[in-house]
Amino acid sequence: MRALRCLLGALAGAAFAAGLASPALAAKDAPTPPSQNWSFGGVFGTFDRASAQRGLLVYKQVCASCHGLKRVAYRNLAAIGLSDDEIRALAAEIVVVDGPNDDGEMYERPGRPSDRFRSPFPNEKAARAANNGAYPVDLSLITKARMGGADYLYALLTGYRDEPPPGVQPMEGMHWNEYFPGHWIAMARPLYDDVVEYPDGTKATTEQMAWDVTTFLAWASQPYLEQQRQIGVRAILFLLVLAGLTYAVKRRVWADVKH
C-alpha cells in the first residue's frame, strides 16, 4: 500500500507541477473573470438547448454583422435541437456562390444544410477596412481561444462601462471594458436590453443575451463536448473496475512472495 501511495503521489505531484504553468499565465492587467455556473460546466454538464438556440438568434442578429462563424455548418445545429426543416430554412437564407458549372460559369444558389456559416467579410483586409482598422475575429473557437473561456466571454460582453474610471484619459474610437486585457477595446458595446426579441418570451436583458450567446458560442467552439464527457465517464468507470480486478489478481499472485 505504501508503494501504491508512492506511485499515486508521484503522478499527482507531476500533474501539480505541470499545472502550475497554467494559472501562472493569467493576464495581469485585467481582473480574472468571475466563475459562472454554466449548464455545460462540470463532469456531467450538457449544453442548455433553449439557451443555445436563443444564443444563435443573438449571434445572427447582433454578432454576425461583423463576426464570422466559419467552422460551423448549418447541419451541426441539429445538435442544439433545431429540426431539419428549421435548419433547411436557416441555410436557405444565405446565397452561396458555387461552381463552376458545365459551362464554366460560377452561379448563385440558396444555402444548404451542408454549407458553413458565411463570414461577413471576404477577407481580413476588407474586415479591417470596414471596422476602423480593427479585425473582428471569427468566433468558431472563441471560448477555447481565450484564457478563461466562457467566463471571460460573458464577463467581456457584460463588462462595458460608459466612462473609463476617473483619471483615465478617454481614447478616440475605443471603448472601456472591465475585462479586456488593456481595457480599451475597439468593439463597441454590442448588447443592450431588448436589442433582440426572443420568441420564447424570455426577457432579453443584456445579461441574458450575453449568457445565451456565450452558451451558443461555447457549443460552437466544441460541439463534441457532450460526447467527449459521455465516453470519458464510461472509459474511466471501465478502467476503475479493471484496475480493481487487476489489483486483486496482483495481491493473489504476490501473496506468498515477500518483497
Added chain:
Amino acid sequence: MVGLHKSEMKNPVVRWIDERLPVFTLMDKEYAKFPVPRNLTYMWSFGGMAMVILMMMIATGVFLAMFYVPHTAHAFDSVERIMRDVNYGWLIRYLHANGASMFFIVVYIHIFRGLYYGSYKYPRELLWMLGVIILLLMMATAFMGYVLPWGQMSFWGATVITNLFSAIPVVGESIVIWLWGGFSVDNPTLTRFFSLHYLLPFAIVGVVFLHIVALHITSSNNPLGVEPKGPQDTIPFHPYMTIKDSFALLLFFIFYFTFVFFFPNYLGHADNYIPADPLVTPPHIVPEWYFLPFYAILRAVPDKLGGVVLMFASILILFAVPWLDRSPVRSMKFRPLARPFFWTFVASCVLLGYCGAMPAEGIWVPLAKVGTAYYFAYFLVILPLLGKLERPLPLPTSISERVLGGGPVPAAAAAKPMEKA
C-alpha cells in the same frame, strides 16, 4: 539438426517457427523467465508506462497524419476538421496532444527515480546514456509536433526556439536560415517539421530497443541498490512484474484519461486556438510545460549565447552523471547526507518550471538564477563532493536478507511457481 535452434516449445507450429526464428524462446527468456530483483517498487513501473505511451503516440499520430495537411494555409483548418468532422477525431487528437504531456510526466519521474536510486552507476552507465538520448529525441519530437497545428504559440514558439541558434558566433544566422528553409518560419519550416515529427518517433523506438537490450544485460537496479546475489533475491518477470506493471499502467491510464476527457486543454495554451499570425506577437510566448525549466535556465542568463549554452548543457550534463557521482553506494536510502540535496534538486527543477511560466521580470529573474545555479551545482559540485565526504549507512548484505529479515534462505523459497499462489 544442424542449423536449427533447439526449441523447448511444446506446440508443433510454435516449435517449427521457433526452431527457425527463435522469437518465442526470446520472449520467454526476456519477458517470462527474466529475473528481476524481488523488491522492485511501483517506481519501477514508469519505464513500461513510457513504452506504452510511446506506442499510443505513434498509433494516434498515424491516424492524425491521414487527415492533417502540412501547409501554412491549411494546417490550422485541417486540425479543426479533425476535431469536428472526422469520426472521433477529437478523441484521437486529444489522446495525442495530452499523450505528449503524459509521456514527459512519466519520463521525468523515471529519470528522477534513476537519480534517486543511482540507477546510472556501474554497470548501467550506457543504459542511462541511451535514456538521455531518448529524452533529447523526445524533446525534438515534441517541439516539432507542437508547431504542426500552426496556432499562435506554434508559430511564435518555433520562431523563438529556432532563433536561439542565431546566438552561435559567425555561422548562427546561416544556421537559422538553413533550419527555416527561408528567411522566417514559414511553409518550408512547417513541412520539414512535419516530416521530422513523423520520422523521429521511429528513431525513439530504435533507441528504446537498445535501452531495453542494455537493461536486459544488467537487469534492473532496485530500491536497495544492492545487486541480486542469487536466485533467492530475484523473481521471474512473469507473472510478478507483468501483473504489477499492468495495475500501475491502469492507474496511469485513469490519470491520462481524466485529462483527455475532462481537461483536454488544461496543459495547453488558449493562444494556440488562434491561427498563426506572423504580424501579431502574443503577449507571453511560453513553451509547453515540459520545457519550462529549460526555458527558465535559458532566460536566467543575461547573455543570449550563454543562456543557449547553459540550456543545452543542462541536458547534456546528464550524460556525465555516472562519472560525476563518485559515491560507491547507489541508493539514496543509505545516503542520509545526499537525500536532502536530492530533494532540493527536485524542488529547484519545479521552481525553474514555475519561473519559466512567469514573465522574465521582478522576483522571477533572481529566482531563476538561484534555481539554475543549484541545478548545475548539484551535478558539478554536490554529487562529486558527497562521494568523498559522505559516510553512507551500512548496506544490507543481500536483498533477501533485507526483505526476509533473516539470514540467507534456501533458493527454493525464492520464486514460488504460480500454482501455489
